[in-house]
Structures are given as structure tokens and as C-alpha cells.
Amino acid sequence: MSLPLMIFAAGKGTRMAPLTDVTPKPLIEVGGQTLLDRALALGQQAGVGRVALNIHHLGDQIRDHVSGRNIVISDESDLLLETGGGLRKALPLLGPGPVITMNPDVVWHGPNPIRALMDNWREDMEALLMLVPLDHTHGRQGGGDFSLDPAGRLIRRGDLVYGGAQIVRPDRLAGVAEDVFSLNRLWDLMIAAGGAHGLIYPGEWCDVGRPDCIALAESLLDA
Template sequence: MLFAAGFGTRMGALTADRPKPMVPVSGRPLIDHAVSLAHAAGIRRVVANTHYKAEILAPHLADLGVVESREEPRILDTGGGLKHARPLLGRGPVFTLNSDAVFRGPNPLTTLADHWRDGMAALLLVVPLDRAHGRDAPGDFALTDGTLARGGAMVFTGAQIIDPSILESHADPVFSLSEVWTDLALAGALHGVVHDGDWADVGHPDGIARAEALIADV
């Protein structure tokens, strides 16, 4: 599941005439980098949610062989978007990936697959702050023996495996996965693994240059 429905407000003028996943990085739309990671990890069923300027993104997704999950009339946030897309994703745990990030190093989805264990509810890929390029905010989590707690020097990279059945208890169609993670963390059931490489936040214009530098240095 690729998250591609957002308004891209941090991108400013760059998203005035296009959705953020279509902003070019190293000559390719951001969404293409995410789809390439999925295909390189052997994932063939890829779904992306759309909302803002969906009429521009949808034909491009079709060309990539990605199934569209259109959110109308309102955007559903990450949790609601994933729950809405469940019929398109099939049964069982799913990978999710934000479309506004670039990675250097091992394929993040392969790393997650290697560390996923039966019985997990969610496994998040994190990176230390010193390898989180374009990240100006503090970290998101602390990682101890494979378990995540809120607060700490680890940054969520936007890549995870999650069992979407845990979303069924949310009656409101609009909700964030962050709420789900908080509940799991309080129960000691939120798992994490460190990305053995670098990560760039491409959710804002300054992140584009940082991401392109990472790609050029591969």
C-alpha cells in the first residue's frame, strides 16, 4: 500500500499543479521510486490511495500497473486509507510505504520481510536521526530489544508491515495510523527494525536536493 493521497502542503508551489507523488526527484516522479522498491522486493500487487489531484496521478499509476484506491469526497488519513483499501489488498499483513521518501542502502521492504514474525501486529522501519536527511524535528521512537516506545532518537521512515485486521475497531472512517501505533506501543506490541542505510524526507522542497544527493551517491 503506497500512501499518495495527501495535499503536499509542505511542498508549497511545487504541488500547486500536481500531486506530491508526481514531483520529480532525479528525473523520476516520487511515486516511481516507491513502486520500484516494491517491485524489487518481489511485491507484485501494489495499491496506492489517491485524493488530491487524483485525475493527474491515476493515469500514471495505471501505467505503472498500480491499483488506485480513490478517496472521495474526503481524504481518509493513513489509517482510514488503509482500511478503505483492504478489499484491494487481499488477506493478511501488508507492506505500507510513504511515497515522499528516498532510501539508500538495503531495500527497506526486504528488511521488513526478513524481520516479520507471525503474531506481530505492526513492524516499523526506523532510522537514527543522524541518518535521517531533511528531518528537522526530533525522533519518533525509542527502540529496545526490537520493541518501540514513543519518544527517542529513532525516526519512522514511512515503511512498515502491518496486520490491517487491527484497524477494524476504529469506527470513524478518518483516522491516523499514529493512533494505532500509540495503542500498540502502550501494550508493548509495537515492533521495530533499523534501516541499515540512509533515508531522506522528500515532503518539502529542501528534501529534494538531499534525496538526489543520496541517489547520486549510491
């Protein structure tokens, strides 16, 4: 199974200021490699198909960084659409069917999360989110996002953190009226229908959303 990959690279990186005043967050380096290249490498290693990314803040830098690679760009320079709106705009670039989405501003230490999602995806699922137990996260502020029922379906609230990687069927995006919206809108619809599932990541995970998290992530990679 080979699925397309959408990387969300359009955020403003407000929490990462002042570094993001001059550099888009996906191009910030951790351990000598940009966050974006780390995400792209995970996709390549997992054997994904077409790769798309969206751009907004300092987007020309990202466009130049991936120039010459087999990557398509969804340009949100005029309006930042958030994750749900951004995915919907990019769908013509990705093709029909399920899509892998990934946030680049995290570091994974353990099995390839994309490969694990692909290995555990089932045709009866609407979404499969990679979840990290709260005590396996680094740099995380706040509590968890979800728990799972005995069948592995998502329940809102719990000590499992969404790690920023998933496989999702985009069909329900057409039913959202707003242009700008989060994927949380989609997940709520899927949870209500019993179609949203979760997979627990067996390794460690670091949120690289603030400058102080860079050292945390590098320590994790060196472990």
C-alpha cells in the same frame, strides 16, 4: 513470502507548495524519477504482491500515470481519510493478512527497506516499522519518534525516526470508530499490547517533503 503493498499517495503535499499547486507530490521528480515510481520500484524489487495506492489531491494525474500497470486505486477524492482511514478503505483491494505500507515522499540510500522488512517479519508481530537513526536522516525537521526496548518493541519518544515503511496487521482498524484517523492510533494500541516492533535501517534516508529537500535527496542519491 509475498505481501501486498499499499502506497499512500493521497496527501495534499502542503509543505511542498508551490510545486504541488499543479503536481501531486508523488509525481514530483527526484533525480529524473518520480517519487511514486521510486516507491513502486522498491516494491517490485522486493517481490511484493498486489499493489494499491490511494488518491485525493490532483488524483487524476496519478491515476493516469499508473494507467496500464497492475495497480489498483483506492479513490479518496470525496474525503481524505489520512493513513489509518485510507488503509482501512483499501483493505478490500489488498486482501486479508499483513500489509506493507509505504510513504512515497522519502528517498532511501542503502538496502531495499521493503525487502529488509519482509526478511525480518515474524508471525508474532502486529507491526514492524522501519526506523532511521536521527543522525542518518536528511531534511528531517524535529526530533525522533521512537526508541526500542531490548526485545525490539516500540517505545514512544527517542532518536529513531519512522521512515515511512512498515508491515502491519490491519485487524485493529475495525475497532476505530472514526472515518478519518492516523496510523498512530493503530500503533498506540499495538504498543500497549506489546505487538509493535521496529527495525533499524542501516543506510541513509531523506524526507522529501519540502522543495529544498529535492536537492538534498539528489545529493544523497549521487553519494
